[in-house]
Amino acid sequence: MGKAVGVKLIDEYGRRHDGRLPDQMRPVRMRINVLENADGSALVEYGRTRILAAVYGPREPVQKFMALPDRALLRVRYHMAPFSTEERKSPAPSRREIELSKVIREAFEDIILVKYFPRTAIDIFLEVLQADGGTRTAAVTAASLALANAGIPMKALVAGVAVGKIEGQLVLDVDEIEDGSGEADMPVAYAPDIEKITLFQLNGVLTREELEKGLNMALSAIRELVELEKRTLKEEYVSTEEV
Amino acid sequence: MAQRTIVTPGDKLPGDVEAKEPYVVEINGVKVATTIGLLDTSGEKPVYIPLQSIYVPKKGDVVIGLVQSVGVVNWTLDINSPYNGVLPASDFLGRPYNPATDDLSQYLQVGDYVKVKIVAFDRTRNPLLTVQDKGLGKIVDGKILEVQPSKIPRIIGKKRSMLEMLKKETGCEIFVAVNGRIHVKCPDEDRETILILAIKMIERQAHTTGLTARVQEYIEELKKVKGVE
Numbered sequence: 001m002g003k004a005v006g007v008k009l010i011d012e013y014g015r016r017h018d019g020r021l022p023d024q025m026r027p028v029r030m031r032i033n034v035l036e037n038a039d040g041s042a043l044v045e046y047g048r049t050r051i052l053a054a055v056y057g058p059r060e061p062v063q064k065f066m067a068l069p070d071r072a073l074l075r076v077r078y079h080m081a082p083f084s085t086e087e088r089k090s091p092a093p094s095r096r097e098i099e100l101s102k103v104i105r106e107a108f109e110d111i112i113l114v115k116y117f118p119r120t121a122i123d124i125f126l127e128v129l130q131a132d133g134g135t136r137t138a139a140v141t142a143a144s145l146a147l148a149n150a151g152i153p154m155k156a157l158v159a160g161v162a163v164g165k166i167e168g169q170l171v172l173d174v175d176e177i178e179d180g181s182g183e184a185d186m187p188v189a190y191a192p193d194i195e196k197i198t199l200f201q202l203n204g205v206l207t208r209e210e211l212e213k214g215l216n217m218a219l220s221a222i223r224e225l226v227e228l229e230k231r232t233l234k235e236e237y238v239s240t241e242e243v
Numbered sequence: 244m245a246q247r248t249i250v251t252p253g254d255k256l257p258g259d260v261e262a263k264e265p266y267v268v269e270i271n272g273v274k275v276a277t278t279i280g281l282l283d284t285s286g287e288k289p290v291y292i293p294l295q296s297i298y299v300p301k302k303g304d305v306v307i308g309l310v311q312s313v314g315v316v317n318w319t320l321d322i323n324s325p326y327n328g329v330l331p332a333s334d335f336l337g338r339p340y341n342p343a344t345d346d347l348s349q350y351l352q353v354g355d356y357v358k359v360k361i362v363a364f365d366r367t368r369n370p371l372l373t374v375q376d377k378g379l380g381k382i383v384d385g386k387i388l389e390v391q392p393s394k395i396p397r398i399i400g401k402k403r404s405m406l407e408m409l410k411k412e413t414g415c416e417i418f419v420a421v422n423g424r425i426h427v428k429c430p431d432e433d434r435e436t437i438l439i440l441a442i443k444m445i446e447r448q449a450h451t452t453g454l455t456a457r458v459q460e461y462i463e464e465l466k467k468v469k470g471v472e
Binding site: 057058059060069072113116117118119120148150151152153154155156157191192193194226229230233234237238 | 251252254265268270275279293294295297326366391
């Protein structure tokens with residue numbers, strides 16, 4: 001990894017290294033009910049990035065002292081599998097994984113209706129099976145689907161996508177190569193139904209105009225992602241209708 | 244004709260929709276669905292039926308609990324809910340109880356199913372259970388099925404139509420607990436299999452219309468295959 005030297009990330013026709021246009025996402029795939037033991041589960045793919053999400057609860061917290069008297073305790077574990085990257089990643093949680101667990105948890109704290117289940121715990125496990133950039137945003141999408149699949153009441157569905165800047169141009173849904181040699185990376189998670197941004201980070205430098213333009217690119221992509229989430233959830237019931 | 248649409252979390256619902264919290268909440272004056280559900284607009288008022296729900300204990304509910312641990316003065320029961328139930332020893336035994344002389348695992352062991360009633364629950368403490376009522380107590384025969392709690396109303400049916408049909412067609416005794424557990428007692432194994440298959444079919448197709456007639460047809464077909472009268 002690191003910086004790709006001598007590689008043109010955007011060619012003379014304005015196409016990116018994998019043939020995408022600047023405002024084009026990688027092919028997205030979503031599936032729910034992929035795990036039998038979890039209350040809710042989802043598998044989300046953004047191109048080669050692949051995330052497995054499992055949701056348990058509300059249930060009695062394993063450590064009872066952690067229970068909160070007025071709302072459910074939300075716990076998120078974002079973890080990269082040792083085989084998810086090109087070089088083996090140590091399975092021990094890294095500083096980066098602990099931080100991402102925190103920001104993803106915060107992305108859902110105002111979305112899940114935790115006050116209806118005091119003294120319980122809701123666990124979200126996010127396992128990165130294959131990493132190719134944009135894992136945290138794909139993880140948010142997977143978590144949102146798995147929560148809906150588990151029947152946990154939530155105000156709206158959430159999805160995430162990252163906007164990056166490469167060779168002076170804003171691009172949607174950056175992958176590993178673009179992320180490694182780009183000038184900026186801005187992951188966003190958004191709940192279109194209640195018009196709330198629940199995760200917003202920026203790594204690198206963007207001008208005020210670029211930030212605004214990039215944010216709008218992300219938001220319109222997320223609206224489409226949430227539509228796809230809704231279709232995925234509905235299909236689960238439509239397919240059983242003709243049995 | 245029934246007008247039913249599937250709604251997902253975040254979808255806006257009509258203002259006069261009939262639904263229970265937390266499946267529908269008001270955000271900025273707009274009713275919003277919080278789980279996957281069905282919006283039925285065929286009646287006078289639109290009705291929201293959650294397709295997935297979490298069982299929250301309510302005082303007076305009769306549920307089937309699974310003994311999770313045996314304590315010194317009580318049992319802890321998994322009642323298929325975020326909160327575990329507590330069954331005091333003195334209540335189960337119906338007499339004053341002395342932990343020095345009585346061993347609770349003699350009466351109920353881990354893995355036993357018990358039919359219990361919820362006496363009190365206010366979310367600050369775990370639900371308190373009792374067996375001191377008609378028909379309650381340890382379940383000693385039959386089988387327990389587990390379904391999603393949201394499918395229970397469908398298994399009972401309008402004015403118990405589905406449940407009565409199941410009982411009549413299979414000749415089994417069926418007790419449906421609101422927490423998603425069903426206790427069945429059948430005269431023979433074939434009938435039990437038929438009943439289980441029928442209940443699984445209801446669970447799978449709970450959101451479709453005209454289900455009672457289809458399940459009845461399905462049971463008759465199975466009976467022919469199994470050669471059951």
